[in-house]
Amino acid sequence: MDGQLLVAPVLREDSEKHFRLPEGTWFPFESSKDQCTVTGPREVSGKADLDEIPVFAPAGSIIPLAPLVQYTGALPGGPLEVRVYPGKDASFELFEDDGESVDYQSGKVRSIKFSWNEAKHELSWTATGARQSTSFSHLTALYFHECDSVRSNKFEISSAGAIQFDQSN
Numbered sequence: 384m385d386g387q388l389l390v391a392p393v394l395r396e397d398s399e400k401h402f403r404l405p406e407g408t409w410f411p412f413e414s415s416k417d418q419c420t421v422t423g424p425r426e427v428s429g430k431a432d433l434d435e436i437p438v439f440a441p442a443g444s445i446i447p448l449a450p451l452v453q454y455t456g457a458l459p460g461g462p463l464e465v466r467v468y469p470g471k472d473a474s475f476e477l478f479e480d481d482g483e484s485v486d487y488q489s490g491k492v493r494s495i496k497f498s499w500n501e502a503k504h505e506l507s508w509t510a511t512g513a514r515q516s517t518s519f520s521h522l523t524a525l526y527f528h529e530c531d532s533v534r535s536n537k538f539e540i541s542s543a544g545a546i547q548f549d550q551s552n
C-alpha cells in the first residue's frame with residue numbers, strides 16, 4: 384500500500400492511545416457513524432478498546448482489500464473490495480500473478496490500474512495482461528465520505544470500467 388495507511392498500535396498496559404496525525408484530512412479505516420474525518424496536524428489520545436488498533440487513511444487514497452487466504456492454493460479468483468477515501472485525485476496499481484511460479488519475473492502478470500477522479504467522483508480501472516485462474520473477477524467499491532460510507536454494486540473487472548458516486552453524498 385506504499386505507506387498510505389497510518390497505523391498507531393496501542394502499546395500501553397493501561398490501554399491509553401496517544402499518537403499524532405500529520406497535516407491533512409484523515410479517515411478512520413473502519414468508518415462508523417461515531418468516527419468522522421479528522422483534520423491534522425492533531426494529537427489524538429484517550430482510552431482504546433481492548434481490540435482496537437487505530438488505523439487512518441489519508442484523503443486521496445485507494446485501498447484494495449482481498450478476502451483472507453491461508454495459502455496461495457486458496458487464492459480467491461473472486462471478489463475484490465476497493466476502498467476510496469476521497470479528497471483529491473489518487474491512483475493505485477494492483478499486480479496479480481498465478482500464485483505458484485516465478486513467471487512474474489518475466490512479466491507474466493495481470494495489472495489493474497485504479498484511478499480516482501475527485502472532480503467527477505469517479506473510480507475507474509484498466510486491466511492489462513492475461514487473466515489468471517486466481518485473478519479477481521469482480522469488485523465492489525466502498526466510498527467513504529465524512530462520517531459515512533456508500534457501497535457500490537458489484538462490477539465485473541473487464542479490461543476497463545468506471546463507477547461514479549453521487550457528489551451529494
